Amino acid sequence: MFDECYTPLDSTAEFRPKMRQLGELMERGVQMVYLTATLPPHAEPEFMNIMRIKADDVHMFRSPTSRPNIAYSVVEYEEDEFGRGDITAACRLVEQKLEEYAALAKIIIYSSSIVTTQEVSSALGCHAYYRDVGDVAVKDEIRKAWESADGRVVVATNAFGLGIDRPDVRVVVHIGPIYQMRNYSQESGRAGRDGKRSEAIVLMPVGRQEALQKAHEQARRRPVKFHISMTAKEKQRIEQQKVERFVSGAACRRVYLDREMDGRMDRVRCEDEEERCDMCQASDAMIDELEGQRQAYIQREQEKQDRLMDSAIGMPTSSIPFPEAESNGFHSSPEPIPGLSPPGSQKSTVSFDQGFMADGIS
Numbered sequence: 001m002f003d004e005c006y007t008p009l010d011s012t013a014e015f016r017p018k019m020r021q022l023g024e025l026m027e028r029g030v031q032m033v034y035l036t037a038t039l040p041p042h043a044e045p046e047f048m049n050i051m052r053i054k055a056d057d058v059h060m061f062r063s064p065t066s067r068p069n070i071a072y073s074v075v076e077y078e079e080d081e082f083g084r085g086d087i088t089a090a091c092r093l094v095e096q097k098l099e100e101y102a103a104l105a106k107i108i109i110y111s112s113s114i115v116t117t118q119e120v121s122s123a124l125g126c127h128a129y130y131r132d133v134g135d136v137a138v139k140d141e142i143r144k145a146w147e148s149a150d151g152r153v154v155v156a157t158n159a160f161g162l163g164i165d166r167p168d169v170r171v172v173v174h175i176g177p178i179y180q181m182r183n184y185s186q187e188s189g190r191a192g193r194d195g196k197r198s199e200a201i202v203l204m205p206v207g208r209q210e211a212l213q214k215a216h217e218q219a220r221r222r223p224v225k226f227h228i229s230m231t232a233k234e235k236q237r238i239e240q241q242k243v244e245r246f247v248s249g250a251a252c253r254r255v256y257l258d259r260e261m262d263g264r265m266d267r268v269r270c271e272d273e274e275e276r277c278d279m280c281q282a283s284d285a286m287i288d289e290l291e292g293q294r295q296a297y298i299q300r301e302q303e304k305q306d307r308l309m310d311s312a313i314g315m316p317t318s319s320i321p322f323p324e325a326e327s328n329g330f331h332s333s334p335e336p337i338p339g340l341s342p343p344g345s346q347k348s349t350v351s352f353d354q355g356f357m358a359d360g361i362s
């Protein structure tokens with residue numbers, strides 16, 4: 001059984017090179033079970049190629065990658081004159097979340113940079129975890145300290161992950177660049193394994209989301225160049241663009257997450273039974289506000305109508321003109337156009353002179 005079986009996709013001649021040799025097991029006729037929560041459909045052919053699996057020989061069981069109990073969001077911070085502000089923002093966010101979620105609930109802050117990992121852990125006074133932080137014993141000690149009641153927070157690179165299956169991670173924060181949706185999905189997926197409400201938050205400078213939206217809008221208008229084969233750099237750029245779309249806030253976060261990780265193209269927003277992402281929360285709040293305004297308008301108009309009705313009912317009867325009051329021939333209305341007065345109405349609309357003459361004739 002091969003758990004976290006996506007890992008050979010990341011192996012290179014320098015990084016975990018032996019992973020690529022695991023395909024030999026298939027050639028020797030060993031029955032295999034491969035388990036992973038992070039294998040995008042478009043990466044399946046590459047995975048099968050490495051593992052020397054024939055698609056026809058595989059039974060595939062797939063369920064959605066994004067977790068319904070995780071609320072995905074971006075939290076913005078003001079950059080200072082040195083282009084920083086990330087560490088202060090991370091400290092503030094962690095402080096807030098430690099209060100929000102009762103102990104022992106855990107928090108992981110991920111950064112792709114060892115320097116940032118060290119800076120943030122130092123500012124928070126918690127452990128940092130990265131590949132060269134120490135030997136196996138040191139790493140084990142850091143993990144145990146994080147799992148203890150006192151050590152609720154750890155700042156780490158993606159070295160902190162394999163073998164971590166803590167059920168009560170309530171918040172996963174990403175600080176600094178994210179290079180791959182697959183890594184992001186894997187890391188953010190460490191939150192809420194117990195099924196309770198959890199959060200995956202990306203920290204970003206104010207204005208970055210809008211800038212990414214504009215850049216992608218411009219890129220979308222440019223003609224697409226098709227390549228038969230792509231260079232490693234081009235592949236990296238495409239991976240980067242997928243992450244940028246996710247964090248840009250152009251749509252529901254789950255739209256881009258599911259599109260990449262599950263190949264799902266029909267999602268529009270967070271659905272029933274799913275924790276809403278920040279984009280869906282904002283759009284729901286806007287709809288609620290508009291509905292509130294509509295209801296308030298209807299109520300105001302109704303009240304206006306009621307007031308008019310009340311004033312008409314309260315008006316003294318003498319002030320309301322009745323047709324009988326005109327029967328004496330004194331009428332202030334303009335003269336009727338001859339021949340246009342309806343039958344029987346002649347008396348009530350007759351002018352003074354006409355009435356006098358009519359009296360004289362009679």
Ligand SMILES: [Zn+2]
Binds near residue numbers: 280
């Ligand atoms: Zn959403």
